[in-house]
Amino acid sequence: MADGSSDVCRPRDLILWTSRSRFGSSSILFSALSLSGCSGPHSALDPAGPEASHVAHLFFVMLIAGIIIWSAVVAALIYASRKKRVYSEQSAGRVILWCGAILPAIILCALLSYGVWLMPAVRPWLPDDQQVHRIEVTGEQFWWRVRYLDEAGEVMFETANEVRIPVGQPAHFLLKAVDVIHSFWVPSLGGKMDMIPGRTNPLTLMADREGIYRGVCAEFCGQSHALMAFTVRAVAPDEHEAWLVERQVPGPRDAEGLAVFLKNGCGACHAISGTAAAGRIGPELTAFGERGTLAAGTLPHTQEDIARFISYPERTKPGVKMPHFGMLPEDDIKTIAAFLKELK
Template sequence: MMLIGGGLIWAGVVMVLFYAARKAREPHSERVAGRVILWCGVIGPVIVLTILLSYAVWLIPNLRPWSSAIAEGVRQIEITGEQFWWRVRYLDEQGEVLLERANEIKMPVGQRVVFLVKSPDVIHSFWVPSLGGKMDMIPGRTNHIMLEASRPGIYRGVCAEFCGPSHALMAFFVEALEPLDFEAWLQGSRTAETDRASEGHALFLRHGCGACHAIDGTEAQGTIGPNLTAFGARGSVGAGTMPNTPENVARFIRHPSEIKPGSRMPSFAMLPDGDAERIATYLAGLK
């Protein structure tokens, strides 16, 4: 196709040059040259480019793989870039939320997944280098990117657009599971239970943590901060900032802005001795 197109362009140029050389020997050649320039240099290209542009605009919807993928019922995961963490929502075929988590994503191997990416505050950029390209998350709109994992594993993702003082402390991880394992995880996560009788759970609610964070199946239903359901199964604290250990969790509770500058989580340095540690132990048991 490229050879045919190049050949046609070459033939057209040769014909125009031959015509111009022939007409240059005739009287009133300047008038003829002006017409050639007008038609071949202005009117002709404008007509051709207008046709090509119109055709390209008409093709754009069909060139977006995610548009047909959504219509075919391909799995959708909504990712919201926050300052400075990731809200992860798994959607059903109607676009309703099945499950909400944070900072870690699970997807089935060998299946296309459409990620609906957005932001409530500043521009972020969703990027998993090992799985595909990046997509900006722009306040006020929802963008789409389709990814597919060819083999099981854990893939690191980052924010690829500067978004504030903790931009570099905003990692996330994508775990690709075999389809049956993914479905089992999804179903099991929707029926997750927690120890509501523990001292840590009572302290979590008493100190107001449930106003910002949610834990499925409990009175904690906050939406400002990350959902902490199954928090103990996560590999890191603070969106990849530190390993997920009770000591690091307690430290983050007491001094979040020291670990993650610009974090919107308030400091809880005023908690009585041992309370942060008991809450951290409780969270570590949520799996």
């Protein structure tokens, strides 16, 4: 209609309505995706240990302080924009001095002091009055070598890409690297700690409840940095002790699968306790069937994915040092995959 009444949908109105609807939908979707990262086994805002709880608490204190400061600044801007008043140079100077220098310095000093006061709890020392489990973790491109140590510091056994700790008891990690700088981070249990070649950095973590928590490398280390994950499984103390004892006794092996594994040279790089496979280059494969993922959290732990990774590991994990075995007979690859899947 020519009079522009509201019951007519003009093209311009339609475009505006569509753009606003899309913007609204996108905002809702973005908000939902953002909030979905605030919980789960990979979230620092869903703490499962005392150190992570202190980190989350510090984050919320800083967040609330930031919101209050931002709100005060916006309110001051709105108030100033509505006032019909011309400030003298002296008055403006006082506002700049107090609001631009003194108050921010006081607020930042208070927040920094709170953070420093909280620091001993955020990075706790190794306790002397509790049973402590010592675990050596070495970062390599692009996987994690995990060794469980006894009270004398001797290696009891070795595994890879997964860590088990008892609930309610401290786990003391000795963090190392052999090639480049890596960083050990389990967001739900605590903060990050760098792993530097030639150094051993200590880190003590403790889980308050049972569960499986995802860890990552938090320092760029090469092509497959994003594919270098691991899991921490927190279990009851009795279950953990039983597992430690069980893991030190080699289980039964599939003789045919082991023969094919050794025939194709896999034992030159990988070790399986109680067998002739004693390689130290690649991950330890003893009890490989217990693991929940393959290739440091990159693939599901299925027989098909194991066979695919053996054939062409570079396609799954660029930059990996393992050579491809796509030239092997298909039956051999399937046999090796089935053998590894059942290793306990």
